[in-house]
Amino acid sequence: MKKIDVLVSEVGPRDGLQSLKSVMPTEVKKAWIQAQFEAGTQEIEVGSFVSSKIFPQLADTPEIVAFSRGLKGLHVAVLVPNLKGLRNAVESGAHKISIPFSVSETHSFHNLRRSHQQMFDEIESCVDFLETLPRQERPDFEVGLSTAFGCALEGKVPAKKVIGIAEKVIELGVDEVCLSDTAGSGNPSQLKSLAEGIWQNCGREKLKSVHLHNTRGQGLANALMAVQIGISTIDSSMGGIGGCPFSPGASGNIVTEDLVFMLESMGLNTGIDIEELLVVRDMIKNALPQEKLYGFTPESGLPLGFCGASQ
Amino acid sequence: MKKIDVLVSEVGPRDGLQSLKSVMPTEVKKAWIQAQFEAGTQEIEVGSFVSSKIFPQLADTPEIVAFSRGLKGLHVAVLVPNLKGLRNAVESGAHKISIPFSVSETHSFHNLRRSHQQMFDEIESCVDFLETLPRQERPDFEVGLSTAFGCALEGKVPAKKVIGIAEKVIELGVDEVCLSDTAGSGNPSQLKSLAEGIWQNCGREKLKSVHLHNTRGQGLANALMAVQIGISTIDSSMGGIGGCPFSPGASGNIVTEDLVFMLESMGLNTGIDIEELLVVRDMIKNALPQEKLYGFTPESGLPLGFCGASQ
Numbered sequence: 001m002k003k004i005d006v007l008v009s010e011v012g013p014r015d016g017l018q019s020l021k022s023v024m025p026t027e028v029k030k031a032w033i034q035a036q037f038e039a040g041t042q043e044i045e046v047g048s049f050v051s052s053k054i055f056p057q058l059a060d061t062p063e064i065v066a067f068s069r070g071l072k073g074l075h076v077a078v079l080v081p082n083l084k085g086l087r088n089a090v091e092s093g094a095h096k097i098s099i100p101f102s103v104s105e106t107h108s109f110h111n112l113r114r115s116h117q118q119m120f121d122e123i124e125s126c127v128d129f130l131e132t133l134p135r136q137e138r139p140d141f142e143v144g145l146s147t148a149f150g151c152a153l154e155g156k157v158p159a160k161k162v163i164g165i166a167e168k169v170i171e172l173g174v175d176e177v178c179l180s181d182t183a184g185s186g187n188p189s190q191l192k193s194l195a196e197g198i199w200q201n202c203g204r205e206k207l208k209s210v211h212l213h214n215t216r217g218q219g220l221a222n223a224l225m226a227v228q229i230g231i232s233t234i235d236s237s238m239g240g241i242g243g244c245p246f247s248p249g250a251s252g253n254i255v256t257e258d259l260v261f262m263l264e265s266m267g268l269n270t271g272i273d274i275e276e277l278l279v280v281r282d283m284i285k286n287a288l289p290q291e292k293l294y295g296f297t298p299e300s301g302l303p304l305g306f307c308g309a310s311q
Numbered sequence: 312m313k314k315i316d317v318l319v320s321e322v323g324p325r326d327g328l329q330s331l332k333s334v335m336p337t338e339v340k341k342a343w344i345q346a347q348f349e350a351g352t353q354e355i356e357v358g359s360f361v362s363s364k365i366f367p368q369l370a371d372t373p374e375i376v377a378f379s380r381g382l383k384g385l386h387v388a389v390l391v392p393n394l395k396g397l398r399n400a401v402e403s404g405a406h407k408i409s410i411p412f413s414v415s416e417t418h419s420f421h422n423l424r425r426s427h428q429q430m431f432d433e434i435e436s437c438v439d440f441l442e443t444l445p446r447q448e449r450p451d452f453e454v455g456l457s458t459a460f461g462c463a464l465e466g467k468v469p470a471k472k473v474i475g476i477a478e479k480v481i482e483l484g485v486d487e488v489c490l491s492d493t494a495g496s497g498n499p500s501q502l503k504s505l506a507e508g509i510w511q512n513c514g515r516e517k518l519k520s521v522h523l524h525n526t527r528g529q530g531l532a533n534a535l536m537a538v539q540i541g542i543s544t545i546d547s548s549m550g551g552i553g554g555c556p557f558s559p560g561a562s563g564n565i566v567t568e569d570l571v572f573m574l575e576s577m578g579l580n581t582g583i584d585i586e587e588l589l590v591v592r593d594m595i596k597n598a599l600p601q602e603k604l605y606g607f608t609p610e611s612g613l614p615l616g617f618c619g620a621s622q
Contacts, residue, residue: 155616185614187576188535216614217569217607218576220532224499258528265498265529296528303496303527305466 005268005309007043007233008260009209010036012284013064014045014079015253016241017057020291026060028287030067033074035283036238039276040310043075043096043233044068049085065092079144081112083125086141090133096140098178099123101169103162104151107182111146120168127173142176143169144211148194149179149186159190163197170202177207178235181222184215184252188225195229209233212254214240214294219254220262227268234259238277238284239293255295257281264308274308316579316620318544319571320354320520321347323595324375325390326564327552328368329359331602337371339598341378346594347549348379350587351621354386354407354544355379360396376403390455392423394436397452401444407451409489410434412480414473415462418493422457431479438484453487454480455522459505460490460497470501474508481513488518489546492533495526495563499536506540520544523565525551525605530565531573538579545570549588549595550604566606568592575619585619 013033017024024032033044046068047061061078068076077096080086089097101119102108108116123143130138147154148162166177179194191210198207210226212219212235223234237253260272274297281298324344328335335343344355357379358372372389379387388407391397400408412430413419419427434454441449458465459473477488490505502521509518521537523530523546534545548564571583585608592609 150614150616152615155614183614184611185576185617187573189577215607215611216572217531217566218573220528221535221573224532224535255528261527262498262529262532265496266500296526300495300526303461303466303494304463305461306496 003269004042004271006227006263006270008041008256008263008270008272009043009045009077009233009235010041010238010256011045011211011235011253012237012239012241012256014048014058014077015235016237016239018048018055019242020057020288022288022290023057024287026063029060029064032280032284032287033064033068034071035280036277037071037074039280040270040272042073042271043077045077045079045098045235048079048081049088049092050079050081062088062092065089065094069093082122083129086126086129090130090139094139096142098142098144099126100144100146100180101165102146102151102182103157103165104147104154106153107147107151110153116165120172123169123174124172131173140175142178142209143174144178144180146180146182149181149190150183152183152185159194159197162194163201166198166207167201170206176205176209177202178209178211179207180211181213184213184218186212186222187218188221191222191225192229195226195231207231209235211235214252214254220258223254223259223262227263238281239291239295241288241291241293252294255297257295257297260308261297261302264310265306267309269309271310273310274302278302314580315353315582317538317574317581318354319352319567319574319581319583320356320388320544320546321352321549321567322356322522322546322564323548323550323552323567325356325359325369326546327548327550329366330553331368331599333599333601334368335598337374340371340375343549343591343595343598344375344379345382346591347588348382348385350591351581351583353384353582354388356388356390356409356546359390359392360399360403361390361392373399373403376400376405380404393433394440397437397440401441401450405450407453409453409455410437411455411457411491412476413457413462413493414468414476415458415465417464418458418462421464427476431483434480434485435483442484451486453489453520454485455489455491457491457493460492460501461494463494463496470505470508473505474512477509477518478512481517487516487520488513489520489522490518491522492524495524495529497523497533498529499532502533502536503540506537506542518542520546522546525563525565531569534565534570534573538574549592550602550606552599552602552604563605566608568606568608571619572608572613575621576617578620580620582621584621585613589613
């Protein structure tokens with residue numbers, strides 16, 4: 001893999017599909033993941049080890065992880081809600097495991113049916129389990145700080161609370177935290193001050209990624225600030241599909257196609273061939289004819305004479 | 312008027328309406344302009360002194376300017392294509408007059424049917440005319456550098472060419488230039504380097520504003536970069552209506568509602584009450600039932616507990 005400037009981490013097959021009514025057939029998911037990997041995407045969140053009763057869209061996660069591990073060089077990420085999911089994720093061989101922690105306790109009760117204390121206990125059990133594994137078999141373990149920029153149920157979320165929870169989970173032994181704008185209410189200044197607060201209290205290497213939503217159209221502005229201050233991983237989803245089912249009004253992740261266009265235009269190498277990426281979008285569009293896909297670049301096409309950093 | 316951090320200059324009544332098939336009745340335009348002024352907007356481009364055969368949407372510009380001048384404190388801006396338009400604009404009493412200059416000569420022939428040399432000559436005549444007026448009666452005279460970020464017809468536009476034209480028109484005596492991303496292909500790094508190039512060659516006070524399009528979803532990211540480097544005026548249009556009729560695929564100005572949300576969220580005072588602005592949008596939506604309005608904030612609503620810088 002060649003050196004990239006910003007890692008665009010695709011979350012469509014997990015965060016995207018989870019929110020849709022349609023269930024994408026396993027073979028179509030595999031074709032999507034493979035095509036996107038071949039277009040240059042180096043990290044994909046391919047599924048979630050959650051109840052297949054609640055999320056039938058993700059019931060095939062073990063098979064999808066096994067397939068994705070066969071794509072040499074792809075960093076295979078998954079989501080888990082608890083220790084049980086983590087054990088299954090480890091067994092599947094995922095390279096990176098994220099667990100969401102809602103900074104808003106109201107959202108925590110809605111999304112994971114757990115209080116903050118219960119979440120801390122669960123995370124501690126996860127770390128304890130991971131420490132029983134030989135070091136070379138341990139996946140990266142990340143806590144996603146959901147509702148870090150505000151909560152659709154609670155409203156404002158104090159920065160101090162976000163930073164305090166980041167400190168606590170880092171103390172418990174997780175590798176990294178990720179700042180998640182679950183409600184899509186964040187702004188660039190807030191992103192900068194939250195990241196700097198976490199860096200000051202936990203160390204620079206403990207926060208490298210952000211997960212942004214485009215609910216109020218602020219996604220790329222927030223992403224720009226993220227790369228300006230040195231965040232190196234940005235989650236996004238093809239066609240902007242996704243959003244949290246327990247966060248009213250919070251439609252859509254930021255759009256991979258538009259994010260890659262911005263970064264590549266700025267001379268930042270994502271490793272992704274945007275023309276191939278637009279072909280992957282067509283594939284997804286055909287597979288999800290009833291779903292609304294977001295994104296401006298696919299509609300307008302690339303500018304005449306466009307040449308991205310990775311080309 | 313209280314001190315603001317960023318001037319959001321509304322171009323919907325000119326750039327927006329010009330691109331639509333619908334012709335908005337004069338009384339509805341007046342109601343829009345008044346409502347948006349009352350919501351706190353301090354500069355509005357209310358019309359254009361162009362041929363009313365080509366642009367029947369703007370045939371009422373003299374009446375609209377007269378009405379707008381009655382809104383005490385509103386900076387009334389208009390567009391003109393040539394000396395004839397400028398004379399009419401001066402007669403109407405507009406406070407600010409912009410003339411577009413396409414950096415891409417191909418676009419210049421399409422948009423204004425003039426070569427670069429013809430445009431320089433026209434601008435010189437305009438300056439000569441303005442200099443015959445008593446100083447206190449002279450409006451601000453600005454050149455909009457169209458296609459400064461790239462052209463849908465020519466492709467890449469060299470920065471050197473943009474800066475060279477900026478120097479030339481400043482030498483001819485215009486007050487200011489504005490960087491216009493007519494084709495919506497610009498990126499934040501490009502915006503920064505173009506602005507810095509013009510500042511170095513023409514002086515900081517000669518470039519204070521940008522005119523951005525959202526064709527590839529990059530509008531707010533570009534606007535963020537603009538305010539970060541000290542640009543103090545950003546054009547935008549309610550519902551993102553507009554775009555250049557001679558720039559294929561170039562749909563939509565940046566959306567005023569989402570821009571104001573970004574700036575106010577960041578603690579930057581625009582003077583605009585965003586809740587009132589959303590009421591103005593509803594008024595425009597009702598007046599243009601067949602037109603597509605863009606914007607995310609109006610769809611999702613303001614975040615729970617939101618309080619902007621101007622509130």
